[in-house]
Amino acid sequence: xxxxxxxxxxxxxxxxxxxxxxxxxxxxxxxxVLLGPSGCGKTTTLRAIAGLEExxxxxxxxxxKPVQSLQAGDRDIAFVFQLFxxxxxxxxxxxxxxxxxxxxxxxxxxxxxxxxxxxxxxIEHLLPKRPSALSGGxxxxxxxxxxxxxxPKAMLMDEPIGALDAKLREEMRTELKRLHLxxxxxxxxxxxxxxxAMSLADRxxxxxxxxxxxxxxxxEVYRQPANLFVAQFVGSPVMNITKAKLQANGxxxxxxxxxxxxxxxxxxxxxxxxxxxTSPDVDLxxxxxxxxxxxxxxxxxxxxxxxxxxxEPLGAYDIxxxxxxxxxxxxxxxxxxxxxxxxxxxxxxDEGQTHFFDxxxxxxxxxxx
Amino acid sequence: MAHxxxxxxxxxxxxATALRDMSLDIPDGEFFxxLGPTGAGKTTTLRLIAGLDQPTAGSIAIGDEDVRGWSAAERDxxxxxxxxxxYPRYTVRQNLAFPLKSRVRSYTAExxxxxxxxxxxxxxxxxxxxxxxxxxxxxxxxxxxIGRAIVREPKAFLMDEPLSNLDAKLREALRAELKDLxxxxxxxxxxxxxxxxxxxxxxxxxxVLNAGRIVQVGTPQQIxxxxxxxxxxxxxxxxxxxxxEGELRDGRVSVFSGKVEVPYSASKANGARKVRxxxxxxxxxxxxxxxxxARVHDVENHGVEKIVTLRVEEHLFKATIPATVAVNVExxxxxxWNPAKLHCFDAATGTSLAHA
Numbered sequence: 001x002x003x004x005x006x007x008x009x010x011x012x013x014x015x016x017x018x019x020x021x022x023x024x025x026x027x028x029x030x031x032x033v034l035l036g037p038s039g040c041g042k043t044t045t046l047r048a049i050a051g052l053e054e055x056x057x058x059x060x061x062x063x064x065k066p067v068q069s070l071q072a073g074d075r076d077i078a079f080v081f082q083l084f085x086x087x088x089x090x091x092x093x094x095x096x097x098x099x100x101x102x103x104x105x106x107x108x109x110x111x112x113x114x115x116x117x118x119x120x121x122x123i124e125h126l127l128p129k130r131p132s133a134l135s136g137g138x139x140x141x142x143x144x145x146x147x148x149x150x151x152p153k154a155m156l157m158d159e160p161i162g163a164l165d166a167k168l169r170e171e172m173r174t175e176l177k178r179l180h181l182x183x184x185x186x187x188x189x190x191x192x193x194x195x196x197a198m199s200l201a202d203r204x205x206x207x208x209x210x211x212x213x214x215x216x217x218x219x220e221v222y223r224q225p226a227n228l229f230v231a232q233f234v235g236s237p238v239m240n241i242t243k244a245k246l247q248a249n250g251x252x253x254x255x256x257x258x259x260x261x262x263x264x265x266x267x268x269x270x271x272x273x274x275x276x277x278t279s280p281d282v283d284l285x286x287x288x289x290x291x292x293x294x295x296x297x298x299x300x301x302x303x304x305x306x307x308x309x310x311x312e313p314l315g316a317y318d319i320x321x322x323x324x325x326x327x328x329x330x331x332x333x334x335x336x337x338x339x340x341x342x343x344x345x346x347x348x349x350d351e352g353q354t355h356f357f358d359x360x361x362x363x364x365x366x367x368x369x
Numbered sequence: 370m371a372h373x374x375x376x377x378x379x380x381x382x383x384x385a386t387a388l389r390d391m392s393l394d395i396p397d398g399e400f401f402x403x404l405g406p407t408g409a410g411k412t413t414t415l416r417l418i419a420g421l422d423q424p425t426a427g428s429i430a431i432g433d434e435d436v437r438g439w440s441a442a443e444r445d446x447x448x449x450x451x452x453x454x455x456y457p458r459y460t461v462r463q464n465l466a467f468p469l470k471s472r473v474r475s476y477t478a479e480x481x482x483x484x485x486x487x488x489x490x491x492x493x494x495x496x497x498x499x500x501x502x503x504x505x506x507x508x509x510x511x512x513x514x515i516g517r518a519i520v521r522e523p524k525a526f527l528m529d530e531p532l533s534n535l536d537a538k539l540r541e542a543l544r545a546e547l548k549d550l551x552x553x554x555x556x557x558x559x560x561x562x563x564x565x566x567x568x569x570x571x572x573x574x575x576x577v578l579n580a581g582r583i584v585q586v587g588t589p590q591q592i593x594x595x596x597x598x599x600x601x602x603x604x605x606x607x608x609x610x611x612x613x614e615g616e617l618r619d620g621r622v623s624v625f626s627g628k629v630e631v632p633y634s635a636s637k638a639n640g641a642r643k644v645r646x647x648x649x650x651x652x653x654x655x656x657x658x659x660x661x662x663a664r665v666h667d668v669e670n671h672g673v674e675k676i677v678t679l680r681v682e683e684h685l686f687k688a689t690i691p692a693t694v695a696v697n698v699e700x701x702x703x704x705x706w707n708p709a710k711l712h713c714f715d716a717a718t719g720t721s722l723a724h725a
Contacts, residue, residue, distance in 0.1 A: 037536060165406065166564075167609055174667045174678050174685075181698060194537070199669030199676070219692075222672040235672050238538050291673045310548050312570035315593035315606045316651045316689065319570070321545060332673070336590070341552070 002062050002077075002153035002186045003028045004049060009058035011044055011210075018044050019055070020210040026154075031180050031187045035197040035233070036207035042190045043158055045207070049188060050156050051075050062153065078147035082159040084139040086131040086146075092138075093118075093127040096145040117145045120182060121175075137168045144179070154186040162191065173199055194234050198222065206230050228362040231287050231355060237319055240293065240329050243359065244286035246271050255286065255349075261325025262304060264349050273367045274356070283359040290319060292353030293331035295338065296346040303346035308338045322347060371432030371524035371557055372397045373418060378427035380413050387413040389581045391427070395574075400551045400558045404568040405578035406604070411561040414578075415527045418559065420444045432524055447518035451530040453510040455502040461513050462498040465489065468521050488516040491550065508539045515550070525557040532567060544570055565605045569593065577601050599719040602647050602712060608676055610647045611686035614716065617644045622713060625681045629661050631706060633713050633722075644722070647712030650676060653688035655696075659705035665696050679704060 004026040011019040019041045026032045034042040047053035049060060051072035059066050067075050086095050093114060100110045118124045121141045131139055140160060147155060161172045177200055180187055191197055197204045198218045206213045206221060206229075214226040225231035231239045247254040252265040274284075296303055309321040309328065313335065320338045321328045322345065331347065338345055356365040373395040380388040388410045395401045403411045416422040418429060420441035429436055436444050455464050465485045469476050476484075489495040492512045502510060511531055518526055531547075532540045548571045551558045562568055568575045569589040576586045577600070585597040596602035602610040615624035618641040623630045631646070655677070663679040670692070677688045677696055688704060696702060713722045 166607070167603065170608055173669065177667050177669075192536075195671065198671055218670040218672070222670075232538060236537065237541055289673065310545050310552075312544070312548075313589045313593075314566060314569050315589070316649065 003064070004154060004186060004188065005059070005061040005064075006045070006049070007059040007061065009045070009048065009055050009060065011041070011048065011053070011055050018210050019048070022058070022210075022212055024205055024212065024215065026186055026188055029184045029186055031177075031189065031200060031202045033197040033201035033204045034188065034190045034207060035192070035194060035204050036213075037192055037233070039209075040207040041210040042192075042207050046156050046158055046188060046190045049154075050077055050079050052079075076150075076153045078150060078152040078155050080140075080144055080147045080155065080157045080160045082162045084131070084136075084143040086139060086142060088131050090130070091127065092123065092129050092131070092134065092142045092145075095131070095142055096127075096149050099146060099150045113149055114145075117149045120148075120179065121145050136164050137172060140164065140172065141175075144176075148179075148183065148185075152185070154188070157187065157189045159191050160189075161196070162193070169196070176200060194236065198234065204234075206233060208233075224364070224368075225287075225355065226364055228285065228287070228357050231357070231364070235289055237290050237330050237332075239287045239289045239355075241285055241287045241357075242324075242327055242329070244284045244356070246274060246284070257286065257329075258325045258327045262306070264304060265302060266349075266351060266354075270367065274365065277367060278358065278365050282365075284365075285357040285359045286349075287355035287357060288329070288349050288353055290330045290332040292350040293322070293329050294348050294350055295320065295322075295331050295333050297337070298346065300346045300348075303348045305344055305346055308343045308345055309341055311338055311341060320345075372430075373525055373557060373559065374430040374433075375414075375418070376428045376430075378414075378417060378424045378429060380410075380417060380422065381425045387581055388417075388424075391581075391583055393576060393583065393586070395557060395559060397432075397557055398555050400548065400560065400571055400573045402560045402562060402568040402572035402575045403578055404562060404565060404572075404575055404604070406563055408580075409578040410581040411563075411578055412529055415448070415529055415559065415561055418444075418525075419446055419448050419527055445521075445523050446525045446527055447521060447523040449511075449514050449518050449526065449528045449531045451533050453507075453514040455510060455513055455517075457503045458501065460499050460501055461489075461494060461505070461516075464502055464513055465498075465516050465520055468517055474521075484520045484522075488519040491519065491553065492516050492546075507535050508543060511535065511543065512546075515547075519550075519554070523556075525559065526551075528558065528560045530562055531560075533562070533564070540567075547571060565607065569605065575605075577604065579604075595721070595723065596647070596712065597721055597724050599645060599647070599714045602714070602721075606649060608650050608687045608689075610649050610712070611653070612645045612647050612714070613684060613686060615644050615646045617642050617713060617722075622646050622711075625661075625684055628681065631708055631711060633711060643716035645714045645716055645719075647714060648686070648706050648710060650687040650689040652707040652710035653679075653686070654705045654707065655688055655690055655694070655702050656705075657703060659703040661704055662701055663704050665698050665700050665702055668696055668698055677702075 006022050006024045009019055009022040036042045048055050096114045097110050123141050126138055161169045203217055204221050205215045208229050214221055214230045221234050242257050245256040251268055253270040254263045255266050256263045306322045306324050309323050312319040318333050318335055320331045320333055356367055375391055375393040378391045405411050417424050466481050469481045494512050532543055575589055575592050577584045579600050585601050592605050613624045615622045620634050621630050622633045624646055663681045666680040667678040669676040674692050675690050678685050
């Protein structure tokens, strides 16, 4: 079993600075997801851990030992790719057994291991089949079986279910998670899909342009995003972000949104707390997730009247665009709650779910309400 | 602008039938989404309407005129594809003006300029007009492609997965923009996608297509709340509707080897029959006071909520619970189902008993 440590890792492709001073520790048995848009450096990082890519500076340690000098094959790590790299002329059984053939184990031992892995993946009935006779999901199960059969120290997965259709991805997510629980392998998993990251990870490491943006549990990155990038990359629909200004208003602090055409009342001490952690001339951005925009159909105290625009019925709930000044705030409501575009509704922002950011640096401002 | 109508359209390619006896009626000004998996016949339908292909049987009418034998240009519909086919050496302005400079149309320079400006303003790309298209982001390129369709003021817009190549955040933004655009133009949109969220969020009506046949046409709410068969039930909605093998007898469905029994009265059929009981994850309740015990098989954090996979014997099904409720894998919980939200499908045909 394994702990993986990346220490000040840097990687250049020519002039391209693809990994910038990356520090990350993946604990023994932990499931860490590297999440980010294409080109953010996540796959390069994974390949560096696997030994498929050399790093320019910094250290990669597995169980405390630097592994840069080790070949990929000597790192005792298994790799699963997005495209199931199976041997087409071999049966599923032989594909899974393949990594064991190189070792000097006897047939009975190999057979036992292959069947045990197949059982945990529920693919026992597929063992005699060739890859061409398998569905995409089953091919990937076989590929994962082949990775697991050696009982490697760690599993590295590069978008392993990215090529599957939506329904199958949903199923495979649950399977992968169960598999991790049963096998307890240290896992590093790469994806650009935040839903996958949120649902699989013990911790998520979010990358953008080669820079690690935030590392935290799914709850932490969702509830306390460190910056605007994380705030908008995690969560669907995307968090509302709008320019904001604070203004004293008697017993309240007024928060003016966008061009100032709409404002919401916040607790009085917001301004003082803001002043204590940031400079007064900082350009503020307010962030709030659609579920933090609270909507009423009747005029309600402390709420602001706005007009509903586009309503997206998503079945279990609706996403409603509300016209606030020149911009929009998206709200999540019960299904059918807002009747039709043009209807007047009353909204307020849930203080506990409101985030503030420094517009220029993008950093979150710590004034949790 | 125009109303589009397909009557009993069949399309065969060699021996393979891509579309079977398809009838569709899309009123003027409607946003209609054709939803289905790869190979269902969505793109074939678009190509037939656009005049890029001819049906093997059946008729197609655009604006109440039978368009059999009409060329693609004569049909005057605009196609927008997944891959933006822009001229890379041209500026955005030149790309937008291009369709207006065709010899079959005779527009003056002022008319062209006016239309280009109007389209650019509608799509908020005025600031990009002088830029070459290879200097644009994916979202901007797709806006320009749509702009090129708009300038012609066609009778209808046909869109073939135009958002599929964009990243998740942009897709979300463009979804709302497209819907907004369609409302502003008041135009007929036929939008093809395999993404049920796109279909639900944009469509006035959604037509679900499976293996060359229309399975169900309805508002997003109808498709979601009253699925006609197990295909629609499991294709629309995320997570997919739970479908559990059971037996219907005398107005009661029993599942999990009789461990759970629920009333189901929508079917008048007598006698026992094998069914699949459908329940959406948000209609599964979890709480100490509920009737039946299950094990927690998996917990997925989705930020705003959690999706929990529950296990009863060997059966798995999903429940949506608030993010604030703590549950641990392999712990025991009690669950119940909202009886008003149960669906029942015939095990053999897959058809909803409520529709039968």
